[in-house]
Amino acid sequence: MFKRGLDIVFSLAGIVFLLPFFFIIALMIIINSGFPVLFFQKRVGQFNKDFNLIKFRTMKTDSDKKGLLTVGGRDPRITSMGYYLRKYKLDELPQLFNVFLGSMSLVGPRPEVRKYVNFYNEEQKQVLNVKPGITDYASLEYFSENELLAKSSTPEHTYINEIMPAKLELNKKYISEAGVITDLKVILKTIIKIFR
Numbered sequence: 282m283f284k285r286g287l288d289i290v291f292s293l294a295g296i297v298f299l300l301p302f303f304f305i306i307a308l309m310i311i312i313n314s315g316f317p318v319l320f321f322q323k324r325v326g327q328f329n330k331d332f333n334l335i336k337f338r339t340m341k342t343d344s345d346k347k348g349l350l351t352v353g354g355r356d357p358r359i360t361s362m363g364y365y366l367r368k369y370k371l372d373e374l375p376q377l378f379n380v381f382l383g384s385m386s387l388v389g390p391r392p393e394v395r396k397y398v399n400f401y402n403e404e405q406k407q408v409l410n411v412k413p414g415i416t417d418y419a420s421l422e423y424f425s426e427n428e429l430l431a432k433s434s435t436p437e438h439t440y441i442n443e444i445m446p447a448k449l450e451l452n453k454k455y456i457s458e459a460g461v462i463t464d465l466k467v468i469l470k471t472i473i474k475i476f477r
Contacts, residue, residue: 313362324392339363389414
């Protein structure tokens with residue numbers, strides 16, 4: 282309950298503070314590649330229930346139909362504006378609304394798409410018992426995941442068999458250590474990582 286209270290306070294404060302930047306980013310997306318500004322994607326949340334994750338659109342319209350994984354920073358489906366939004370994780374900012382509305386937390390396992398959740402074994406499904414987050418240990422460790430996938434000749438196989446299991450282990454580690462201090466550390470490390 283305390284965690285939810287912090288999520289509400291910090292996400293609302295973030296939304297209010299960043300609102301001018303939201304409008305600037307939205308305008309730049311429109312100028313660069315038109316509408317829509319936002320991208321909604323079904324992700325799997327707490328208790329294995331689907332929800333709509335919100336992002337600033339960084340790819341050409343309907344690009345997700347050509348594959349769910351983004352391979353490399355210069356994936357041809359990514360718009361020129363989208364490249365920079367992704368590089369500095371600005372495309373994730375609208376998820377503050379997900380946090381405020383209760384489908385996500387500031388810190389928690391990153392929510393996955395259903396296609397890949399279907400590969401989870403029973404032990405890995407434990408990560409679905411908690412609310413997903415904008416950032417966590419796995420987000421920090423795999424900050425440049427797209428670049429790792431770009432080096433693979435079979436990106437989806439690499440993701441399913443190597444990256445995803447490793448991320449799930451880090452998700453479980455976060456769950457075992459979860460607390461206010463841990464969350465604050467993860468948020469601080471994420472901010473430092475972005476600015477670096």
